Amino acid sequence: MKLPLVATRLIILGFKLMVAAIVVLSILPLLTGGIGLDLDGADNAGMTIENSTIRIEMPITVRNEGYFDINDLQVSFTFMDENGTLLTESEGEKVDIPVGGETEVPIALELNLYDLDRQTRSDLIFNGTDLMFDVKVSAKYTLDLIQLSVEAGSDMSWGPFVNDLQVQEWNAQATDEGDDQFVSVPFSFRADDAFNGLQAVAVTEYRDGNYTSNVTQSVHLSSQVNEMAKIPLSQEAYDRLDNNTANATVRTTLYVFDCSTYDEGNLSTGGGGGGGGDPIWNVQLQMGSSYLQDMGGSYSLFVPVSYQSDPANQGQYADLMFEYSQPMFSNSGNQGVSLEPSGLVWVQIWLSQDAYNALVSGDEMVYVRATIYYQSWMASSEMNYNEPWGVSP
Amino acid sequence: MNIGEFDKKHFSLPKGAITATVHALKYLAIPYVLFTVGLIVLAGQDGPQRVADLLTELQTVVLIFGIVLTILGFFKGAYPKGSYSRFLFGITSSVLVIVYVFSMLLQGRVQDVIAQEAFEVDLYLIFTLYFIPAILAVLMQFGEFADHRRLFLEKEGKIEAKEKEDPADHRFYHDFRPRYGSLYNGLKLGRSTLIGFVLLPMVVIILLKAGMSSLNVQEVDSLLSNLDDMSTLLIMLGVPMAALAFFKGFYPKGSFSRFVPAVIMVLISLYWIWTIGLGGKFVFDAVEEISINLDFSKLLLLLMVGTALWIVYYALELLLYRPEWKSGGFRKDLPEERKARKEAKRKAKEERKAAKDKAKEDKKAAKEKAKEEKRDAKEKRKETAEQPEPEVKKEE
Numbered sequence: 001m002k003l004p005l006v007a008t009r010l011i012i013l014g015f016k017l018m019v020a021a022i023v024v025l026s027i028l029p030l031l032t033g034g035i036g037l038d039l040d041g042a043d044n045a046g047m048t049i050e051n052s053t054i055r056i057e058m059p060i061t062v063r064n065e066g067y068f069d070i071n072d073l074q075v076s077f078t079f080m081d082e083n084g085t086l087l088t089e090s091e092g093e094k095v096d097i098p099v100g101g102e103t104e105v106p107i108a109l110e111l112n113l114y115d116l117d118r119q120t121r122s123d124l125i126f127n128g129t130d131l132m133f134d135v136k137v138s139a140k141y142t143l144d145l146i147q148l149s150v151e152a153g154s155d156m157s158w159g160p161f162v163n164d165l166q167v168q169e170w171n172a173q174a175t176d177e178g179d180d181q182f183v184s185v186p187f188s189f190r191a192d193d194a195f196n197g198l199q200a201v202a203v204t205e206y207r208d209g210n211y212t213s214n215v216t217q218s219v220h221l222s223s224q225v226n227e228m229a230k231i232p233l234s235q236e237a238y239d240r241l242d243n244n245t246a247n248a249t250v251r252t253t254l255y256v257f258d259c260s261t262y263d264e265g266n267l268s269t270g271g272g273g274g275g276g277g278d279p280i281w282n283v284q285l286q287m288g289s290s291y292l293q294d295m296g297g298s299y300s301l302f303v304p305v306s307y308q309s310d311p312a313n314q315g316q317y318a319d320l321m322f323e324y325s326q327p328m329f330s331n332s333g334n335q336g337v338s339l340e341p342s343g344l345v346w347v348q349i350w351l352s353q354d355a356y357n358a359l360v361s362g363d364e365m366v367y368v369r370a371t372i373y374y375q376s377w378m379a380s381s382e383m384n385y386n387e388p389w390g391v392s393p
Numbered sequence: 394m395n396i397g398e399f400d401k402k403h404f405s406l407p408k409g410a411i412t413a414t415v416h417a418l419k420y421l422a423i424p425y426v427l428f429t430v431g432l433i434v435l436a437g438q439d440g441p442q443r444v445a446d447l448l449t450e451l452q453t454v455v456l457i458f459g460i461v462l463t464i465l466g467f468f469k470g471a472y473p474k475g476s477y478s479r480f481l482f483g484i485t486s487s488v489l490v491i492v493y494v495f496s497m498l499l500q501g502r503v504q505d506v507i508a509q510e511a512f513e514v515d516l517y518l519i520f521t522l523y524f525i526p527a528i529l530a531v532l533m534q535f536g537e538f539a540d541h542r543r544l545f546l547e548k549e550g551k552i553e554a555k556e557k558e559d560p561a562d563h564r565f566y567h568d569f570r571p572r573y574g575s576l577y578n579g580l581k582l583g584r585s586t587l588i589g590f591v592l593l594p595m596v597v598i599i600l601l602k603a604g605m606s607s608l609n610v611q612e613v614d615s616l617l618s619n620l621d622d623m624s625t626l627l628i629m630l631g632v633p634m635a636a637l638a639f640f641k642g643f644y645p646k647g648s649f650s651r652f653v654p655a656v657i658m659v660l661i662s663l664y665w666i667w668t669i670g671l672g673g674k675f676v677f678d679a680v681e682e683i684s685i686n687l688d689f690s691k692l693l694l695l696l697m698v699g700t701a702l703w704i705v706y707y708a709l710e711l712l713l714y715r716p717e718w719k720s721g722g723f724r725k726d727l728p729e730e731r732k733a734r735k736e737a738k739r740k741a742k743e744e745r746k747a748a749k750d751k752a753k754e755d756k757k758a759a760k761e762k763a764k765e766e767k768r769d770a771k772e773k774r775k776e777t778a779e780q781p782e783p784e785v786k787k788e789e
Contacts, residue, residue, distance in 0.1 A: 008706040018695075146688065150684070151683070154682060
């Protein structure tokens with residue numbers, strides 16, 4: 001064969017060998033574990049909020065002991081509502097992973113609350129919501145000849161960041177301070193750690209027929225917020241309240257960003273009866289204060305139930321019946337209650353080990369209903385709840 | 394049939410021995426060793442007895458057919474190309490190879506055992522695919538006979554040697570004349586292209602499909618459907634390529650009739666690489682909610698650049714071989730012709746060298762002669778000068 005033809009054949013062979021070598025050297029580290037992920041840093045994931053942007057950071061370590069750099073590694077998130085409509089996108093920084101070591105890649109997920117529509121934002125802050133998202137990991141490899149992207153879709157439970165707003169109207173106190181009369185209504189709520197330090201506005205409104213009065217206060221968010229709304233009252237309104245002739249309601253509206261939630265209750269102070277003649281009223285499940293307990297092999301969920309009753313019945317016994325269910329488990333029972341004007345009773349619900357484990361490890365939705373029976377009257381409260389529980393020692 | 398072509402005078406023992414050795418290795422030794430190794434491995438790992446029995450039976454088939462094919466190979470190789478004797482042994486052995494391969498299916502028992510031990514695979518379908526190149530191998534014997542018959546008869550002195558074509562009368566489109574082509578070369582290249590671009594990938598696809606179907610996983614359904622599409626594409630691109638390969642192999646190096654199909658083949662093979670390489674984009678989304686996209690188009694383009702260099706190769710081949718083909722009188726590209734051309738070239742070179750040497754010697758001799766003559770003349774002059782001048786009486 002002639003020399004130029006031999007040379008051309010050798011060049012072609014060289015090209016093919018080069019491509020084959022590139023392919024082999026690219027695949028080999030993947031097969032031998034030369035390229036890998038260390039997800040220990042994922043345990044240190046932290047959520048922060050800056051202005052209106054929620055940021056979740058999760059550092060991971062990428063080990064590259066292959067033959068080629070990994071370039072432009074990027075993790076991006078796309079959030080969608082339940083209809084699949086795009087809500088917002090979050091693009092991570094591009095990171096290069098050079099050969100011969102480990103590189104920490106900060107995976108950051110950013111969600112600007114103002115990118116969401118108001119209803120979604122409100123749900124996310126106060127009720128918690130599931131947002132569908134796509135995560136996309138892309139990178140270039142082998143001298144940028146190969147580009148890999150992996151997309152995975154899932155949904156993520158967010159929030160609630162502010163929850164359990166409760167107006168404790170049964171603890172409201174009317175006070176007469178000479179010329180000024182007030183009613184002080186305690187209210188409480190909880191905020192996620194990520195929202196610690198943020199300011200919210202609470203507006204508490206007193207309404208008695210056509211008479212209204214309100215107070216606005218600024219509240220610093222923390223994991224447990226207990227505040228007192230001191231609402232100025234007119235002399236007439238105060239007198240009606242003091243004489244138990246008022247048909248008053250109190251509503252606390254909490255504003256976080258541009259979203260709000262409220263809680264309200266029928267107001268009675270001192271020994272007044274706010275139940276419209278019923279001996280028991282305003283039964284409320286305080287699920288926010290519930291906790292789980294492992295008592296050496298037997299498992300329980302403790303749920304406080306608050307209620308108000310006519311002082312005339314103080315010391316009388318009523319019957320509290322509860323119904324509890326979660327996926328794959330249900331229980332019901334009853335216990336006696338010694339009535340108090342503003343009473344709180346702890347209901348102990350026995351759980352199976354599986355049910356207990358599911359509550360501890362998961363995000364189970366439970367249904368609880370408490371009904372207090374007294375003579376021919378009854379008052380009840382029910383709730384669906386899915387906050388992960390802490391475990392009491 | 395000319396019985397005389399079976400005569401001992403045409404018989405070449407060394408050539409027969411070479412072909413017999415090749416046949417023995419191909420049809421006897423290698424398969425036998427492979428099955429023996431299989432048996433040893435099975436025995437070592439306490440493998441299933443039915444597989445061992447099967448391998449033993451296959452060894453017997455290999456022994457029987459291998460020995461017969463080696464003998465046939467000996468006779469085929471011993472007789473010269475273009476002779477009826479070689480043609481007969483050649484065609485018998487290529488038909489027997491088909492029977493040999495079919496016998497290895499052991500009437501479906503191999504397929505049954507594979508199904509029991511691994512997965513269900515249609516070996517008869519694979520045999521059908523094999524049958525196409527096997528038939529081409531049979532036709533190659535006809536091709537070889539047709540290509541070499543004239544040369545054989547010329548050598549035997551039974552016909553006169555064909556006169557060389559005058560290059561002045563040859564136009565480039567004359568390159569497409571069938572008389573310049575070699576059927577054997579064309580069939581050989583067409584067959585190997587068909588195997589490489591269609592049949593082997595098809596066998597891989599059949600095996601992949603059989604393996605994947607045995608998994609009974611719904612996620613691979615789309616992948617199986619992709620494999621079906623790929624099979625269709627392989628046939629659509631591979632068959633025209635095999636046809637072009639026939640013409641590329643058929644016509645001799647240095648002809649446009651070889652260059653044109655060769656370039657078209659390269660272009661189709663570029664498209665083939667791009668298509669089989671899925672356009673450089675692999676998408677795996679069989680698992681719900683997870684999608685993997687692999688973009689290796691740049692790597693594929695690099696491979697295609699390497700393949701496209703074959704166009705440069707064929708252009709160079711045309712330029713470099715054309716003068717040779719032209720000076721050889723536009724002959725077929727047969728080994729004997731090549732050998733004859735090479736021999737003629739060597740002889741011409743020797744003659745040129747001899748003529749050059751002779752001219753050189755003549756020149757040297759002439760030079761010597763001239764030198765001698767010069768020397769003689771010089772000596773003569775010297776002698777004349779040394780002779781005393783006769784006294785002349787002056788008349789005063």
